[in-house]
Amino acid sequence: MAELRLQHLDKIYDNKVQAVFDFNLDVKDGELIVLVGPSGCGKSTTLRMVAGLEDITSGHLLLDGKDITQMPPKDRDIAMVFQNYALYGHMTVYENMAFSLNLRKENKNVIHQKVLAAAEILGLTDQLNKKPAQLSGGQRQRVAMGRAIVRTPKVFLFDEPLSNLDAKLRGSTRREILLLHKRLKATMLYVTHDQTEALTLADRIVCMSMGYVQQTGTPLELYDTPANLFVASFIGLPPMNFFDVTVSGTKLINNEFSVDLTKEQQDLLSSHEGKQITLGVRPEDICEGGNIDLKVFSNENLGQTTLVHGHIGKLRTTAKFRSWCNYKNGDNVKVSFTRMHFFDKETTNAIR
Numbered sequence: 001m002a003e004l005r006l007q008h009l010d011k012i013y014d015n016k017v018q019a020v021f022d023f024n025l026d027v028k029d030g031e032l033i034v035l036v037g038p039s040g041c042g043k044s045t046t047l048r049m050v051a052g053l054e055d056i057t058s059g060h061l062l063l064d065g066k067d068i069t070q071m072p073p074k075d076r077d078i079a080m081v082f083q084n085y086a087l088y089g090h091m092t093v094y095e096n097m098a099f100s101l102n103l104r105k106e107n108k109n110v111i112h113q114k115v116l117a118a119a120e121i122l123g124l125t126d127q128l129n130k131k132p133a134q135l136s137g138g139q140r141q142r143v144a145m146g147r148a149i150v151r152t153p154k155v156f157l158f159d160e161p162l163s164n165l166d167a168k169l170r171g172s173t174r175r176e177i178l179l180l181h182k183r184l185k186a187t188m189l190y191v192t193h194d195q196t197e198a199l200t201l202a203d204r205i206v207c208m209s210m211g212y213v214q215q216t217g218t219p220l221e222l223y224d225t226p227a228n229l230f231v232a233s234f235i236g237l238p239p240m241n242f243f244d245v246t247v248s249g250t251k252l253i254n255n256e257f258s259v260d261l262t263k264e265q266q267d268l269l270s271s272h273e274g275k276q277i278t279l280g281v282r283p284e285d286i287c288e289g290g291n292i293d294l295k296v297f298s299n300e301n302l303g304q305t306t307l308v309h310g311h312i313g314k315l316r317t318t319a320k321f322r323s324w325c326n327y328k329n330g331d332n333v334k335v336s337f338t339r340m341h342f343f344d345k346e347t348t349n350a351i352r
Contacts, residue, residue: 002029002030002063002064002154002155002186002187003026003027003028003029003063003064003065003187004025004026004027004050004061004062004063004155004187004189005025005026005027005060005061005062005063006023006024006025006026006027006046006050006059006061007024007059007060007061007062008022008023008024008058008059008060009022009023009024009046009049009056009058009059009060009061010022010023010056010057010058010059011042011045011046011049011054011056011057011211012057018211019042019045019211020042020045020046020049020211021042021211021212022059022212023042023046023059023213024213025206025213025216027155027187027189028187029187030185030186030187031187031188031203031204032181032187032188032190032201032202032203033188033189033190033202033203033204033205033206034190034191034192034197034198034201034202034204034205034206035047035189035190035191035192035205035206035208036191036192036193036194036195036197036198036205036206036207036208036234036235037193037207037208037209037214037234038193038209038234039193041208041209041210041211042208042210042211042212043191043193043206043208044159044160044191046191046208047080047157047159047189047191048159049061050078050155050157050189051073051076051078051080051157052068052071052072052073052076052078053073053080056069063076063077063078063154063155064154077153077154077155078153078154078155078156078157079147079148079149079151079153079155079156079157080148080156080157080158080159081141081144081145081148081156081157081158081159081161082144082159082161083159083160083161083162083163083164084164085132085140085141085143085144085164086144087132087140087143087144087147088132089131089132089133090131091131091132092128092129092130092131093119093124093127093128093129093130093131093132093135093143093146094115094119094128094129096132096143096147097115097118097119097128097143097146097147097150098111098112098114098115098150099147100147100150100151101114101115101150101151111150114150114152115128115146115150117150118146118149118150119146121146121149121180121183122142122143122145122146122149122176122180123142124139124142124143124146127139127143136169137164137165137166137169138165138169138172138173141161141162141164141165141173142173142176144161145161145177145180149180149184154187155186155187155188155189156186156187156188156189157188157189157190157191158177158188158189158190158191159191160191160192160193161173161177161190162174162192162194162197163192163193163194170194170197174197174200174201177190177201178200178201181201190202195234195235195236195237196237198219198235199219199223199235200219202218202219203218204216204217204218205217205218205219205222205235207222207230207231207234207235209230209234214227214228214230214231215227215228215231222235223235223236225350225352226240226280226341226350227349227350228343228347228348228349228350229242229278229280229343229348230348232280232341232343232350236282238283238307238318238320239318240280240281240282240283240341241280241281241282241283241286241315241317241318242278242279242280243256243278243279243281243312243315244276244277244278244279244345245259245276245277245278245279246274246275246276246277247269247272247273247274247275247276247277248273248274249266249273250266252277252279252340254313255313256312256313256314256315257291257292257293257312257313259279259292259336259337259340265340265342268342268351268352269342269351272344272351275345276345277342277343277344277345277351278342278343278344278345278348279340279341279342279343280340280341280342280343281337281339281340281341282320282339282341283307283318283319283320284320285337285338285339285340286317286319286320286321286335286336286337286338287319287321287335287336287338288321288333288334288335289334289335289336290334290335290336290337291334291336292312292334292335292336292337293312293313293332293333293334293335294308294310294311294312294317294319294332294333294334294335295310295311295312295330295331295332295333296308296309296310296327296328296329296330296331296332296333297309297310297311297329297330298310298329299325299326299327299328301324301325303324304322304323304324305320305321305322305323306320306321306323306324306325306327307319307320308320308321308325308327308333310333319333319335
């Protein structure tokens with residue numbers, strides 16, 4: 001079992017700058033949690049507090065019910081994989097993977113078996129005698145993962161492990177991490193600024209901004225029911241379109257268009273009658289055919305889908321159509337919204 005509990009964690013640096021505010025999270029045994037958010041949001045600081053590389057200003061960290069808040073990193077039974085690999089250039093792949101076990105003075109035969117087993121899992125068996133300089137970026141990252149695996153820790157931590165790889169390698173290494181998680185059934189905390197990694201890897205996502213947790217939930221929950229404007233704008237690619245609209249009876253109205261509301265939507269927005277709210281519409285929820293004018297300025301064909309960029313009135317808008325389109329700059333397309341999200345203008349929270 002490896003259950004991790006982060007209780008009311010705060011991080012305040014010596015210069016009085018607070019990086020993390022009241023962070024709470026219960027990680028179940030075998031769960032893969034992804035912390036996602038823009039640079040400077042506090043996600044890597046949170047991970048480093050779990051690893052013991054940053055002191056916890058206040059709050060508690062529990063591993064299988066044991067308080068490890070003040071425990072030195074080497075005693076936490078937690079392994080971390082860094083974005084810059086942190087490999088020893090003068091050592092072979094085998095020696096890098098065996099390094100921590102040699103420090104513990106484990107039996108040589110046990111070390112050998114653990115390294116070979118990890119190398120087999122990661123497809124590194126034929127690379128064991130090479131030096132890191134002879135490997136590709138993806139192979140180096142697998143060596144770093146192998147070094148963590150041989151320790152058989154209770155928790156794995158990944159700090160932006162794919163950020164130094166090109167797009168193709170990121171995709172293949174991401175799949176390897178997912179397969180690794182399924183094979184090891186290990187508890188993992190994974191930090192990234194890349195929402196694609198978050199959506200494809202996570203059992204649950206923790207979305208952060210400015211040191212605060214904005215929403216915690218499954219990838220579908222964050223995509224389908226974002227808690228606020230920040231989550232709605234950060235999760236989803238291309239990002240959600242936003243429009244300022246006024247609630248007027250059975251319609252939403254602005255200077256550029258109006259849309260009809262269902263009875264359920266009218267009831268949901270009844271307390272905002274006559275008020276301005278923010279309407280969010282994902283590009284994939286805009287379809288051809290309707291009474292809203294989208295004036296095109298560019299067209300991106302992606303094979304089975306097309307990103308159409310344009311304006312609805314003066315409002316820049318992106319639509320994602322499920323077909324190959326050949327719209328040109330200046331074309332006018334009639335569109336409609338198949339799904340809408342509503343947000344309070346003052347609080348920025350979702351209206352539910």
